[in-house]
Amino acid sequence: MNPPQNILVVPSVYLSNLLHMKTKFILTCILLLLPGIFLSGQEKEQEKNQDKKLKFIYLESGIDLISCEQPEKEYIRADVDPYYYDFVSDHIRSLLYNEYFGVKFEYRLMKNLLGVSGGLRYNRMVSSIGKTAYWSESPDFFYVNFWNDETNTEYAKVLEINQKSDYIGIPLELRIYPYKDYPVNVYFKAGGSFNLLAGSKTNLVFKDETMNQYERNVVSVIEEPSSYFASFSLGVGLKIGKLAKPGFILEASIPVGIVTPEKATFVTPQGGAGFQFMVRIPLNKIIEK
Amino acid sequence: MKKLIIYFPIFMALAIAACSDETELKKSVFIPDKVYSDLPAYTEWGYNTFGAYYDMVPFISNESGVPAKIINTGGKTSFMLKGHMNQGYYYYYDYGNETTLIFDFYSFDPQIYTDLISLNDITFDLTSATCGVRVLRDTAGYDLDILSGEIVFKRAKNLLVDKQMVEIILSGTFEFQALAGDEPISVTLGRFDVGIGKDNFYRY
Numbered sequence: 146m147n148p149p150q151n152i153l154v155v156p157s158v159y160l161s162n163l164l165h166m167k168t169k170f171i172l173t174c175i176l177l178l179l180p181g182i183f184l185s186g187q188e189k190e191q192e193k194n195q196d197k198k199l200k201f202i203y204l205e206s207g208i209d210l211i212s213c214e215q216p217e218k219e220y221i222r223a224d225v226d227p228y229y230y231d232f233v234s235d236h237i238r239s240l241l242y243n244e245y246f247g248v249k250f251e252y253r254l255m256k257n258l259l260g261v262s263g264g265l266r267y268n269r270m271v272s273s274i275g276k277t278a279y280w281s282e283s284p285d286f287f288y289v290n291f292w293n294d295e296t297n298t299e300y301a302k303v304l305e306i307n308q309k310s311d312y313i314g315i316p317l318e319l320r321i322y323p324y325k326d327y328p329v330n331v332y333f334k335a336g337g338s339f340n341l342l343a344g345s346k347t348n349l350v351f352k353d354e355t356m357n358q359y360e361r362n363v364v365s366v367i368e369e370p371s372s373y374f375a376s377f378s379l380g381v382g383l384k385i386g387k388l389a390k391p392g393f394i395l396e397a398s399i400p401v402g403i404v405t406p407e408k409a410t411f412v413t414p415q416g417g418a419g420f421q422f423m424v425r426i427p428l429n430k431i432i433e434k
Numbered sequence: 435m436k437k438l439i440i441y442f443p444i445f446m447a448l449a450i451a452a453c454s455d456e457t458e459l460k461k462s463v464f465i466p467d468k469v470y471s472d473l474p475a476y477t478e479w480g481y482n483t484f485g486a487y488y489d490m491v492p493f494i495s496n497e498s499g500v501p502a503k504i505i506n507t508g509g510k511t512s513f514m515l516k517g518h519m520n521q522g523y524y525y526y527y528d529y530g531n532e533t534t535l536i537f538d539f540y541s542f543d544p545q546i547y548t549d550l551i552s553l554n555d556i557t558f559d560l561t562s563a564t565c566g567v568r569v570l571r572d573t574a575g576y577d578l579d580i581l582s583g584e585i586v587f588k589r590a591k592n593l594l595v596d597k598q599m600v601e602i603i604l605s606g607t608f609e610f611q612a613l614a615g616d617e618p619i620s621v622t623l624g625r626f627d628v629g630i631g632k633d634n635f636y637r638y
Contacts, residue, residue, distance in 0.1 A: 222459065288459060288595065290479075296551070298480065298603060299594045300459070353596045 199257060199388070200428040203249040203264070205316075207421030209376065209401045213239040214413040216274050220366045222300065223276060223287030237287050239412040241272045243376070243403070249316060249423075257388075260320035268312040268340055270370070272412040275305040286352040291363040301363050302352035308411050309347075310370040314340030326388040334396065337377045345370045347411075371405035378402070378419055389427050396421040459593070459600065459629065462497050476625040478589045480603035484515050486535075486624030491520045493533055493621075502604070502628035506544055506637040510566075513537040513585075513604075515626060519571075535621075537585055537608070538566040547635035550602040554590035560610050567612060576614060583610020583621070593629060601631030 216239045223237045247266030254261060276287050285304060292299035318336035347364045351357060378398035386392020398419035405414065463481040467473045472492035473485035482501050485494040495501035495517040503514040518531040541564040544550055558565050560583040567578045585608040593601045608624035 222463075295591075296554070297592045297594060299597075302596055351596075356596055359597075 199253040201251040201253075201260075201262075202426045202428060203251060203262065203394070204246075204424045204426075205249055205264075205266070205421055206246040206423075207244070207396070207419060209243040209245075209378075209398070209403070209417060209419035211241040211243070211401065211403055211414045211417035213241050213272075213415060215239070216412065220290045221274070221287055222290060237274055237276050239272065239274045241270070241403075241412050241414050241417075243268055243270045245269070245314070247314075247316065249318070251320070253322075257326070258322055260318075260322065262316070262318045262320070264316055266314040266316050266338060266340070268314055270310045270312060270374075271307065272310075272370075273305055273307045274412065289349075289363055289366070291359070291366050301349075301356050301359065303349050303363070304352055305350040306367060306411075307348055307350075308345060308367070308370055310345035311343040312340035312374065313343050314338045320382070328385065328387055330384045332382050332384060334380045334382055334398075335378070336380070336398075337375065339373065339375050341373050342370060368411045371410050373406060375404045376401060377404075380419070380421075384425070386425065389429065391427065392425045394421075394423040394425055396423070459595065460633075462495060462501060464495075464497070470623060473623060473625065474627070476605070476607065477627045478591070478603065478605040479627060480591075480593050480601065480605075480629040481627045482629055484517065484624070484626035484628060486608065487620075487622045488519060488533070488535075489619050489621075493517055493519050493535070500634050502626065502630065503634045503636065504544070504547070504550065504630050506635075509540065511539045511542045511544060513539070515628075532571075534570040536568040536570070538568065540564040540566075544635075545637065547602055547630050547632060548592075548599065550604060550630055550635075551590050551592060553587040553604060555588065556590075557584055557586045559584050560608075567610065569614065578610075578612035578614055578619070581611040581613065581618070583612070584608070585610075585624075601629040603627070603629055 216237055221237065245266050245268040247264055249262045249264030251260045251262035253259065276285055286302040288300040289303045289306070290298065290300050316336060316338040318334055320332050320334045322330070322332045324330055324332075347367050349360055349363055351360075356363075378401040380396050380398035382394055382396040384392055384394050396419075398421065400416045401419040402416050403414040459480070460482065462483050463479070464483050465475045465477065465481065467475045467485075470487075473487070473494060474481070474483035477483075483495045484501055485492065487493070495515070499516065501516060503512075503516070505512045505514065514534060514536045516532070516534045519533045520531055537558070537560070539558060542553075544552075560567055560580045565580075567580055568575060569578060585606065587604060587606040589603070589605040591603045591605075592599060593603050605627045606625070608626070609622050611618065611620050613619075
C-alpha cells in the first residue's frame, strides 16, 4: 500500500510557506526597526551634542516699537486729546522706536536647556511728536513756544519734532530651550539691556520753511535725551538650522519695556513689542577643528 | 459744471485753511487754580481764560466763544469779559447763565490792537471818574456803582507766530466791591489771560 502522496507534499508546501512568512516577518521587523535604529543614532548624536557645553556667536538686528504717554508739555500748544484711542480726532501724539544691531556670545548650560548670552549693541532710538489729524480739517501743525521775555512770546508752527539718539548697550539674555534639537525649533527668552547715550540730534519740520534758520532756538527748549536707558523683554523665538551648524533665528518680544532715569524726557515710553533677526554661528565645531 | 466740480474742492480747501489760521492759539486752555479749582490759574501765556468769584459764585470763561474783546468807541475803551456763572468749565451750553463784565476806560485810547502793549504794568483804580464797570446778565445790563477796587494789567506782551505779530496777550487781576442797584456785591480773586488781535479788537 503506497502512502498517500499528499502527506509528503503538504509539509514541503507548509515549509515553503513558513519560510516565505518568516522572510516577510524579518523584513517587516527590519523595516520597523530601521527608523528606530536611525533615530536612536541621531538621538545619541543629539545627546552627545546636548552634553557638550555649546557656544555660539549671534549677529543680531532688531526693532522695538514702543507706545508713549500723551505729550503734555508747557512749550507745546495743541490739543492733547483725553480720548487716546479716538482716531477720528486731531491731537498731538508721541512715537518711539528703537532700531539696533550688535553681536552676542551665548554659552549653553544644563544640557543645552539654558543659554546665557551677552554682547555689545548699537541702538538708534527715534522719538517724535507730531499731530494726527485724520478725517479732520484742522491744521496739521502745532505751536512750539520757543521764546519768552518781558515783552514778547514767540511760537513756531511745527509739523513734527524728531529726536534721534545713539546708544551703546550691553544686552543680557536668558534662553530656555525646552525641546530637543530639530532643524526647526521653538524656544523662550527673557532679556534686558543697559544702554549709554553716545550722541543725539533733534530736528524740526516747520510749517513755514523760512523758520529753518531759527531751528537752533526752537530746539533749545526741547528736552535732551536720557543719558541712559534700560530695556526688558519677554519673547519667543523660532530657530532654523541644526544645532551644530549656522542657522537663522526670528524672535518676537512682547512686552518690551523701556525705563529712562529722567522724568522730563522728550517722550515718556510706556511699553510695546519687538522683533529680532539673528544669524547664529556655532563656535564648538570651529574649536574642535 | 465740470469746472465747478474741479474748483469746488479747491475753494473748500482754501476756505478751511483760511478759517483755521491760528485757531489753535485762539482756543482756551483751562488750567485749574491749585487752591481755587473753580477758577483758572493765573497765567501769562494767552490761554484765553478768565475767572472770578462774583458774590462767591464762580464766573469763568466759556470753552467756546470769544472770552475777551476790546472795543474803542464813543471816547471810551471797554475791556469785555464774557463767560458764565455758577457752572463748571465744560458746562457752557446753558446760555441762561451767560454773563459779561465790562470795564470802561475813558483815559485810554488805542488806535489798533498793537497799542495795547502800553497796558503793561498799568493799574486802573475803578473808583476813579475815568473808569466804570458794567454787567450784562440775562440780556439785561446795568452799571455798577464801584465802592472800591482795581484792575491790574500785570503783563502786556506781543505774541508772535513764525516771527509775525498775531495778538497782544493781556494778563492781570481784578477785584472790586460795588452796588448793583441797592444790593452790594463783591467780585474777588479775578484773573485774566487773554489774547487780543485783529479779530477781537474793535474801533469805530
